[in-house]
Amino acid sequence: MLTMKSTPNHTGVKISGDYFDLDELNLALYKVIGQEDQYYGYEGSRMRILGISYELRHAAQGDRNVDFVFNGLHEHTMKQHGLIAPDKNIYFSTEVLWPELLYAVTALQDFVNMYQEDKKFTLWDLHLPVILRFQSLVLDCLQGHIPVEEFEVILKAFNQLASVNDYAIQYVDLLNVKYIGMNKQQREQSLSSIALKIAIQDQDYATFRKQLINVASPHKKPIHEINIQAEYPKKIEW
Template sequence: MLTLQNTPNHAGVKISGDYFDLEELNKAIYHVIGDENKYLHYTGSRTRILGICHAIRQAALGERNVETVFNGLTDHAKKQKSFISPDKNIYFSTEVLWPEILYAAVALKDFVRLHREDAAFPDWEPEVHVITHFQSLVLDCLHGQVPEAEYQVIMKTFSDTAPVRDYAVQYIDFLNLKYIDMAKQQRENALSSVAMKIATQDSDYNAFRQQVLAAATPSKKAIHEIQFKADYPEKIDW
């Protein structure tokens, strides 16, 4: 079963599941976002989501975290069925920063909408339901980390988010790095604000986007092609 949990120091979310859970999520994401020649105004968002897919894929291959989880098989059940079996399953997991996972939840709304417009019978595609389940897990995990009144506002805002067409995805790097630099309590206090910034495309985001567009204009580059000049730390205090 796919699960999402807040990391101990509130830096992000740990995505956990067995091999098949993680592969199912990756397959669904690839199915919905399409190939690189589709939805060209969402190339930056697609690239960021594929970054999460890469981390999930590495986790499924055992290259991230490996843990054991009780599978529900009790000694009584084993005696009744007369067989010997482990009572734990192997689960794999990877961490994703809070701003990154929240943006993915928002951007996937657009990809699901675009996919629905192209697909013949999207309501019957299991991949669409896997994606919406994943988005609900992200917001449910957020629910446990912010005050209820703030969460209700966030939920309404996430339900009415503007499209992320030609989004300045460098802004997520900016938020990620600010969030990494915070202490545990600061992260906890700032999480609602970060969620709202991603959902609303507020004045700070719009000012940031104008800077990116100004950098893109002389070289006639697309907005997603402008590099954000800052390095992530090798180790994150998750």
């Protein structure tokens, strides 16, 4: 079963599951975000979600964290059925920064809508429920670390998400780097505001995006291809 838990320093979220959980999520992400250049204006957002897919794929291959989780097999059950078996399953996990993960939840809503438009019978689709559960798990994890009244505001914002068409994805890098630079207490206090910034695309974002457009326009480049100075530390204290 796929699970999510905030990391000890609240730097990000630890996504855990067995091989099949992570592989199922990874496949669903690939299906929903489509092929390269399939959705005009969404290539930057697609790249960010592929970054999370990359981590999930390597986690499933055992390249990240390996944990042992109780599987529900009690001693009396083994005696009853004459079994000799381990009482723990192997779970794999990886960490993703909070701003990065919250943006993925936001961007996936657009991809889900476009995916549904391309399909005839989405009610029976295998991948959409996996994506919905992924989004719900992220918000449920967030709920456990912010005040109830703040979460209600955030939930309302996530129910009325603005489109991420032609989104200035470098803004997520700025939020990531700023968030990493905080201490644990500062992260706890700022998590709500970061979630809202991503959900409602506030004035700070609008100003930043306008600056990117001014840089990109003379070169006729998409704004997601503009490089900015956002240096990530070599090691993150999760």
